[in-house]
Amino acid sequence: MTKEFYIFMLINGLSQGMLLFIIASGLTLVFGVLRVINFAHGSIYMIGAFLAYSVSTLLTGGSLFSFLVLLLIVPPMIAILGFFLETSLFRRVYRQEHLVQLLLTYALVLILDDLVRVVWGGDPRSVARPDLLAGSIEILGLDLPTYNVFILVVGPLIAMGLWLLLYRTRAGNVIRAAVSYPDTLGALGVNVSWVMTSTFMLGCWLAGFGGVLTAGLANIDLGIGMEKIIECFAVVVIGGLGSIGGALLGSLIIGIGVTYFQLPLGRWALVFPYALMALVLIVRPWGLFGKPER
Amino acid sequence: MAETSRSSNGRNWIVGLLVIAVLFVLPFVLGQMGRTGEYWIWVTTEMIIMGLFAMSLNLILGYGGMVSFGHAAFFGVGAYTVALLMKKAGWPLYLALVAAPVVAAFVAAIIGWFCVRLLGLYFAILTLAFSQLLFMIVFQWRELTGGDDGLHGIPRPEALGPVSYYLLCLIIFLLCFWVMRMIVNSSFGLSIRTTRENLERAKFIGINVRRYQWLNFIIAGAFAGLAGGLLTELNRFAQTDFLHWSRSAEPVLASLVGGMYSLVGPAIGSAVLIFLKIILQQLHKSMVEVWAIVLGLILLAVVLFAPDGLVGLYQKFFRKSES
Numbered sequence: 001m002t003k004e005f006y007i008f009m010l011i012n013g014l015s016q017g018m019l020l021f022i023i024a025s026g027l028t029l030v031f032g033v034l035r036v037i038n039f040a041h042g043s044i045y046m047i048g049a050f051l052a053y054s055v056s057t058l059l060t061g062g063s064l065f066s067f068l069v070l071l072l073i074v075p076p077m078i079a080i081l082g083f084f085l086e087t088s089l090f091r092r093v094y095r096q097e098h099l100v101q102l103l104l105t106y107a108l109v110l111i112l113d114d115l116v117r118v119v120w121g122g123d124p125r126s127v128a129r130p131d132l133l134a135g136s137i138e139i140l141g142l143d144l145p146t147y148n149v150f151i152l153v154v155g156p157l158i159a160m161g162l163w164l165l166l167y168r169t170r171a172g173n174v175i176r177a178a179v180s181y182p183d184t185l186g187a188l189g190v191n192v193s194w195v196m197t198s199t200f201m202l203g204c205w206l207a208g209f210g211g212v213l214t215a216g217l218a219n220i221d222l223g224i225g226m227e228k229i230i231e232c233f234a235v236v237v238i239g240g241l242g243s244i245g246g247a248l249l250g251s252l253i254i255g256i257g258v259t260y261f262q263l264p265l266g267r268w269a270l271v272f273p274y275a276l277m278a279l280v281l282i283v284r285p286w287g288l289f290g291k292p293e294r
Numbered sequence: 295m296a297e298t299s300r301s302s303n304g305r306n307w308i309v310g311l312l313v314i315a316v317l318f319v320l321p322f323v324l325g326q327m328g329r330t331g332e333y334w335i336w337v338t339t340e341m342i343i344m345g346l347f348a349m350s351l352n353l354i355l356g357y358g359g360m361v362s363f364g365h366a367a368f369f370g371v372g373a374y375t376v377a378l379l380m381k382k383a384g385w386p387l388y389l390a391l392v393a394a395p396v397v398a399a400f401v402a403a404i405i406g407w408f409c410v411r412l413l414g415l416y417f418a419i420l421t422l423a424f425s426q427l428l429f430m431i432v433f434q435w436r437e438l439t440g441g442d443d444g445l446h447g448i449p450r451p452e453a454l455g456p457v458s459y460y461l462l463c464l465i466i467f468l469l470c471f472w473v474m475r476m477i478v479n480s481s482f483g484l485s486i487r488t489t490r491e492n493l494e495r496a497k498f499i500g501i502n503v504r505r506y507q508w509l510n511f512i513i514a515g516a517f518a519g520l521a522g523g524l525l526t527e528l529n530r531f532a533q534t535d536f537l538h539w540s541r542s543a544e545p546v547l548a549s550l551v552g553g554m555y556s557l558v559g560p561a562i563g564s565a566v567l568i569f570l571k572i573i574l575q576q577l578h579k580s581m582v583e584v585w586a587i588v589l590g591l592i593l594l595a596v597v598l599f600a601p602d603g604l605v606g607l608y609q610k611f612f613r614k615s616e617s
Contacts, residue, residue: 037419106363114585274427
């Protein structure tokens with residue numbers, strides 16, 4: 001094992017982690033504002049991936065332009081799906097007990113996952129990477145897969161964008177206020193239900209964005225939604241539910257950990273997130289960045 | 295829990311005994327009806343088994359007030375215990391059926407130890423995650439579990455025909471029902487209900503909440519394992535599908551449809567759902583494709599409009615007619 005090899009693995013793991021972060025940040029953001037943990041987040045992500053496949057069949061494959069088109073139009077389509085889900089279903093259960101909220105999003109998982117199966121069938125699909133991102137790129141004397149490097153650039157951009165949005169804009173102030181003092185916010189004349197709807201749409205946009213990126217990275221099949229939601233859960237358990245910074249850290253730990261453990265453990269590396277989750281739960285049940293209130 | 299007057303209590307007993315009598319006579323009637331009859335014996339056996347599975351989950355869901363999305367884990371552990379012991383170790387059925395709940399309880403003890411440390415949302419997340427972990431282990435461990443193919447050709451004792459297996463399942467179901475009834479009405483069961491109603495108060499009056507919930511989780515896991523073992527012997531195979539997350543949805547749904555604040559409600563809900571599935575199958579073959587969508591829509595409707603389920607409707611109906 002050379003040093004180059006480990007750097008190669010690190011890049012691989014980091015890009016996996018970044019992809020996971022894009023999806024998990026949507027989950028944790030929605031939880032922070034809506035106080036509902038959306039089990040259907042993985043299904044929404046999966047719809048994004050399959051939608052990317054469908055749209056890509058309409059475009060010329062392999063060109064950078066068509067891939068950018070995918071990244072531009074599929075996530076907003078998923079956000080619109082989110083708009084309908086939030087206004088027709090989620091809105092009804094905010095003031096109800098957790099049980100009802102959990103079961104509602106669980107019902108959505110059943111419906112959405114099966115809808116994907118009915119619409120797209122069970123065969124694995126993939127989206128052709130644009131030629132520009134398909135090969136490998138030489139950085140510091142290492143041949144790295146360009147697509148992973150691309151994710152590695154896009155991921156931090158998204159993280160930065162989220163940070164700027166939340167901490168440097170008025171919209172972000174309102175969202176953060178909605179996390180802490182929703183009632184006061186309403187009394188100050190802000191339309192809180194619109195804040196919730198748009199936060200949910202943003203969460204779905206992130207899931208859709210992750211879906212498009214995944215479709216270009218690997219084969220997509222009916223299992224990816226459940227697989228990803230569990231990884232997202234591991235992320236939020238490790239990082240603390242509702243914390244974006246925690247989600248970033250948790251995603252990177254899981255991405256790098258799974259990649260590295262694949263060497264000695266092979267397919268059993270998938271157990272790593274669970275082991276880590278169990279460990280965090282014993283030591284710090286509220287997560288590394290969460291608050292110990294719940 | 296709603297107070298039930300003595301007259302309605304007596305009526306419940308009569309209805310219950312009548313239903314049991316009908317259930318005992320049923321296979322002999324169906325046995326006269328040729329192939330359709332045999333098919334329906336098989337279906338009702340499955341209803342009984344899945345009813346037991348649903349009731350076991352409801353110990354956690356209805357009585358404990360905790361949402362578990364990973365109950366299929368214990369169902370699957372029981373199923374694979376029976377499959378492995380009978381097929382690979384050559385154990386007789388009755389010993390394998392004793393082992394299934396024991397192994398399932400053991401696994402539930404490990405998983406539950408982590409899960410009950412967290413409540414509400416986190417509990418639901420963790421149960422789902424751990425069941426998915428078990429699913430992956432069974433899926434990957436080809437040498438032992440056969441992976442995707444599952445384990446087929448579980449031996450069936452000579453003496454057990456469809457009718458006698460039905461009766462065996464029915465007797466086991468009734469025994470389990472009786473035991474669960476005792477558990478639910480014991481001081482342990484009352485304490486569990488207290489933790490559901492008011493966690494702080496339960497702690498305050500000296501209930502060791504975590505230990506009680508852990509024990510409850512183990513008991514529920516054991517019953518689920520038994521149900522899994524019974525289904526394996528009925529189908530004569532065990533497959534990864536038994537541990538799949540969507541399998542965990544079935545008892546949750548059955549509890550909601552049947553009503554989760556009664557012991558027998560989930561079993562009724564489960565039977566109703568299986569019946570519905572078969573009706574849909576008869577209507578059109580492609581309806582099986584959309585079965586999960588149908589389940590999801592039912593779940594949505596129940597959650598949004600009738601959280602107390604069928605038994606709630608029954609109680610409402612009779613309370614109205616009495617007053």
